[in-house]
Amino acid sequence: MIKQVKELINKYDKITIVTHLNPDADTIGTALGIYILLKNSGKQVEVVNHGINLPINLDFLPYFSKIKNRINYDNSLIISCDTGSIERLGFDLNERIIINIDHHKSNTNFGLLNIVKSDYVSASHVAYELFKDEYTITKEVATCFYTALVYDTQYFTTSNVSREVFDTASAMISYGIDIDSVVKNLNQRRSLASIRILSSTLNSLELDESGDLAIMVATRDNMLEAGAELLDTVGIVEYGISLVTVKISIILVELDGFIKVSMRSKGIDVSKVAISFGGGGHYNASGFEVSRVTIEELKQSIKQEIKKRGLLNA
Ligand code: 5GP
Numbered sequence: 001m002i003k004q005v006k007e008l009i010n011k012y013d014k015i016t017i018v019t020h021l022n023p024d025a026d027t028i029g030t031a032l033g034i035y036i037l038l039k040n041s042g043k044q045v046e047v048v049n050h051g052i053n054l055p056i057n058l059d060f061l062p063y064f065s066k067i068k069n070r071i072n073y074d075n076s077l078i079i080s081c082d083t084g085s086i087e088r089l090g091f092d093l094n095e096r097i098i099i100n101i102d103h104h105k106s107n108t109n110f111g112l113l114n115i116v117k118s119d120y121v122s123a124s125h126v127a128y129e130l131f132k133d134e135y136t137i138t139k140e141v142a143t144c145f146y147t148a149l150v151y152d153t154q155y156f157t158t159s160n161v162s163r164e165v166f167d168t169a170s171a172m173i174s175y176g177i178d179i180d181s182v183v184k185n186l187n188q189r190r191s192l193a194s195i196r197i198l199s200s201t202l203n204s205l206e207l208d209e210s211g212d213l214a215i216m217v218a219t220r221d222n223m224l225e226a227g228a229e230l231l232d233t234v235g236i237v238e239y240g241i242s243l244v245t246v247k248i249s250i251i252l253v254e255l256d257g258f259i260k261v262s263m264r265s266k267g268i269d270v271s272k273v274a275i276s277f278g279g280g281g282h283y284n285a286s287g288f289e290v291s292r293v294t295i296e297e298l299k300q301s302i303k304q305e306i307k308k309r310g311l312l313n314a
Contacts, residue, residue: 014076
């Protein structure tokens with residue numbers, strides 16, 4: 001596949017690397033890693049995200065400040081990172097030539113070239129394996145890819161972590177990256193708002209009768225009171241899944257005009273539920289956004305969808 005990717009890249013002087021809406025460390029780390037290796041190979045490259053709120057704790061990544069919120073190049077080659085569907089990029093890219101680098105099971109293969117490996121732990125893992133033999137991996141590139149991998153495996157704790165993943169991480173570390181700095185930046189730069197919204201959201205946690213479904217809500221009022229943005233709610237859903245009886249954990253975050261839902265599971269394919277609401281994701285971690293519905297109505301429809309699919313019957 002790298003031969004086709006390289007041939008396509010060689011046809012373009014300008015390349016636009018695009019990250020997904022509500023960006024996380026995987027999409028940004030993957031994009032910046034590719035940005036650096038292509039820039040070092042002599043290409044003109046830009047990295048973009050459609051929004052204006054980037055996770056600021058990632059500002060230790062090289063070239064983080066280069067991420068812009070508009071595409072400046074016309075007719076450039078697009079490289080999409082960690083994104084399951086073209087809509088999740090936020091820009092109108094339907095007429096553009098796209099290389100799609102991802103690891104989502106729900107990926108819709110919207111690129112001309114699709115390097116989508118759903119058994120890989122991060123998009124950066126896919127990118128590293130793709131580029132490592134044909135482009136130069138420097139310490140800066142490895143720092144970006146490693147950060148993305150550590151984030152998406154939640155510090156090597158997700159169920160898809162294998163010996164190969166540790167081998168890949170070890171290979172990345174061999175470029176001389178500062179692994180202590182990566183973990184400190186990912187894990188010790190929380191905002192006060194994130195702790196405040198964590199507190200009120202945990203208080204809202206409800207379990208169903210059997211204790212296998214946990215649902216939490218961050219209402220608009222809670223968000224305003226905590227001074228929180230969507231980024232401040234990242235990770236709260238994991239508290240639900242950490243409970244001994246819980247098999248599916250869900251958080252509903254009420255934002256201006258829409259509700260963002262995140263789901264986590266133990267051994268249950270929650271991506272099916274996310275897809276049925278127009279979202280996507282992985283077997284154990286997926287999400288979606290909806291508007292024109294109340295929190296209560298949405299809670300009920302999600303419960304019905306889980307029931308209809310028999311996901312908690314086993
Ligand atoms: P999170 O719950 O952490 O936002 O996302 C979990 C997984 O689901 C991620 O891989 C993310 O890309 C995917 N995901 C979350 N929200 C959406 C969405 O609105 N649409 C799609 N297609 N995927 C989503």
